[in-house]
Amino acid sequence: MANTQAPSARLSSPRSAKPRPAGPRLSVGFILARRFTLCAFANFVDVLRLAADDGDRSRPILCDWTVLSDTMDPVLSSCGISVQPKERLNDPRRFDYIVVVGGLLDDDAPSLSPAYTRYLKQAAEAGVPLVGVCSGAFSLHEAGLLDGYRCCVSWFHHSDFLEQFDGLNPVSDQIFVVDRDRLTCSGGASSAHLAAYLVDKHVGRAQASKSLHIMIIDDALSPDKPQPGLPLNMKTQDPIVQRALLLMQQNIDTPISVQQIAERMGNSKRQIERHFRMSLNTSPQAAFLEMRLDLAKHMVEKSQKSVAQIAVDCGFCDSSHLSRMFRRKYGGTPQALRQAQQVPQIESSEIEE
Structure with missing residues (x-):
């Protein structure tokens, strides 16, 4: 379904699902697809970690984050390293964002289990913004949660997206896209820039810059920064x-x-x-x-x-x-x-x- 929103409306900042009382200003729940991309996940988490505390002490004060699971089994990344989830799927309204980190696109099996799909739909109904990192946009679309939204995919996967999902117009010339309560990025270093965008919005620009500088990333990039790709x-x-x-x-x-x-x-x-x-x-x-x-x-x-x-x-x-x-x-x-x-x-x- 085509998006009829004006460009300014499409790029409006996402809203938080609920007013936040005392405590972390930014709370993120992660869902890891099978054979997820470890680099994209690590970049996103480290921006939150470094912004959450003074120095490099990693205390979840200004930001908190957790890996959610339907089974609590370790999730194997594409490079063979496993991540142990911390919590079972719970009320999505406790998070400001639910982030899906996508995996390899090497077969026809769904990237997420039915339990994850139900949870994402529950989050969407509750007004919690959803984030697709790397091929996480594929997962969100498989769940029926990107209809009418612009989404960012890596230029490397642009043709794959077109083949699998007819009628959509993925954006592959930007590092990330913010379209109302859906945010998507191309993975890799762009996940750090998307995380910094959220930190800037909810915690402050100084904390976002601090995170990127510690990670040896010069400056935060805007969403429309071109992806490095083929001319x-x-x-x-x-x-x-x-x-x-x-x-x-x-x-x-x-x-x-x-x-x-x-x-x-x-x-x-x-x-x-x-x-x-x-x-x-x-x-x-x-x-x-x-x-x-x-x-x-x-x-x-x-x-x-x-x-x-x-x-x-x-x-x-x-x-x-x-x-x-x-x-x-x-x-x-x-x-x-x-x-x-x-x-x-x-x-x-x-x-x-």
Whole structure:
């Protein structure tokens, strides 16, 4: 069912399920899907943990959290490490949010048991906001709890979501989405940013920043921050090209040759080149260079990193090499682009004065 809400309404902040008396300002219950992603869960919990107390003492004073279970059996993560739940499913109204941490999408079995599904529906009926982390959006939709909502999925799982859930329009170009009382994120580091968003809302911006800084994350990112993923102009349904592009992205700071890509994939160099021509009308080398230049341009525009550091991060020999390639594609140097962005800001501040 399409969402007819205006964009401003869709991105309105979720409300807490009930006014909170003395005690933690933010209470979160976790449901872990089978073979859940440990990294996404740990990032979310650690933001809460670090925001909850002074220093790094981990006392659940300003925030509290618990792992809920229908059976109390340990839950195995995708990496093989198990987490022991702390409480059985109870009144969802005691929590400000119920968070579902998704698991691997490797078979057709439901990701959550019927007991979890009933509990999530009970929470929704009680007005408790629901959060889907990583493939947790799949679990919420399987439970019928995302109809009419925008939801965030990883660009890596975008096609999987479309195949399994007809009629929905998942968002895969943002790190998280807040749509009324449904919040979803793409997993990984984005779960830390979503948790920081909730801490900022309920506890305070200082506590949210503190958590991220201790976790060596520079600053909180807004929901519409793009996910790191394949360039939009390189979308393709060719599985060979998709795999090659993923390998390029994973090695963007230390570029590998087409021959190395072919060896890792078990294909020939000529075969990969032919698929790139047919699918994208370009060569693998040109696609890789475009990917690195697009990232460099994004970093020049959006970050405070030096051009020399951006060159290193994007796999160029040095800033001169980056500048030559940058000028060839964009008609100017990274330094000129950055200066051009700064000039209007200075002029507008002078006008205000």
